[in-house]
Amino acid sequence: KLGLDEILVLAIFVLAFFPAVYAKKPWSYVYMGATIAIIGFYLNACISVASFGGLVMGFIPTVKTHIIWWILVVGTFLTAIIKGKNVWCFRICPFYGIQYILGKIGSGKMKPSTAILKRSKFIANFLLWLSLMTIFLSSSPALGSYEPFAMMFSLTGLGIQWFILPLALIGSFFMSTFWCRFFCPCGHFITQLVQLRKKVLGVIKR
Numbered sequence: 001k002l003g004l005d006e007i008l009v010l011a012i013f014v015l016a017f018f019p020a021v022y023a024k025k026p027w028s029y030v031y032m033g034a035t036i037a038i039i040g041f042y043l044n045a046c047i048s049v050a051s052f053g054g055l056v057m058g059f060i061p062t063v064k065t066h067i068i069w070w071i072l073v074v075g076t077f078l079t080a081i082i083k084g085k086n087v088w089c090f091r092i093c094p095f096y097g098i099q100y101i102l103g104k105i106g107s108g109k110m111k112p113s114t115a116i117l118k119r120s121k122f123i124a125n126f127l128l129w130l131s132l133m134t135i136f137l138s139s140s141p142a143l144g145s146y147e148p149f150a151m152m153f154s155l156t157g158l159g160i161q162w163f164i165l166p167l168a169l170i171g172s173f174f175m176s177t178f179w180c181r182f183f184c185p186c187g188h189f190i191t192q193l194v195q196l197r198k199k200v201l202g203v204i205k206r
Helices: 004-015 027-042 049-057 067-083 088-092 094-105 114-138 149-154 161-174 178-182 185-205
Strands: none
Touching: 004 027, 004 067, 027 088, 027 094, 027 149, 049 067, 049 114, 049 185, 067 088, 067 185, 088 094, 088 185, 094 149, 094 161, 094 178, 114 178, 114 185, 149 161, 161 178
16 A cells, blocks of 8 residues: 555655755754644654554564555664664654744743753653553553653543643743653653664674
8 A cells, every 4th residue: 555645754754864854944844844744643653662562572564554654663663773863753753843843932941950861861761661561561562652642643642641741742832852851762762772783783893
């Protein structure tokens, strides 16, 4: 199944490798708008820690009918492992775009102290560990995902997501990438993959 939706997602994913598109104005605004509109509101195709948990557990849909899943989830995973790059966070992720806009509206100039940033790593590690343990012990990837992405773009959510989404949005008014810095298990998982690759390559070179 290869239609307009799949072509748009593939184009967005490929453009995430070109700094001239995602990092330089005015194209960065156009690209960000496309991720919010297409990946977010139109397709609601945000990946989450459940996506990677399911991938590790072997819950892999067929490529014939789930090309978008393969492009975003498998593509992001392989890029982190092979190239050592995180192409999802601060590029494709539409929730980052929402935070960026809110930060501009509310100034978003509050900067956490060094002590808080150090503690934030512990919080992110713990939340990632908790999510993965929930996924693996329950054998249900959906149970370990608490990200507010789906609720943000489809206005449907479960349980704790109703509390997390307002927290993430309000925090973004005062601090740039508030959710990404402290709470996102998906982004932290990708970051850990990139760091693991660096460590493995370091050991091999020795």
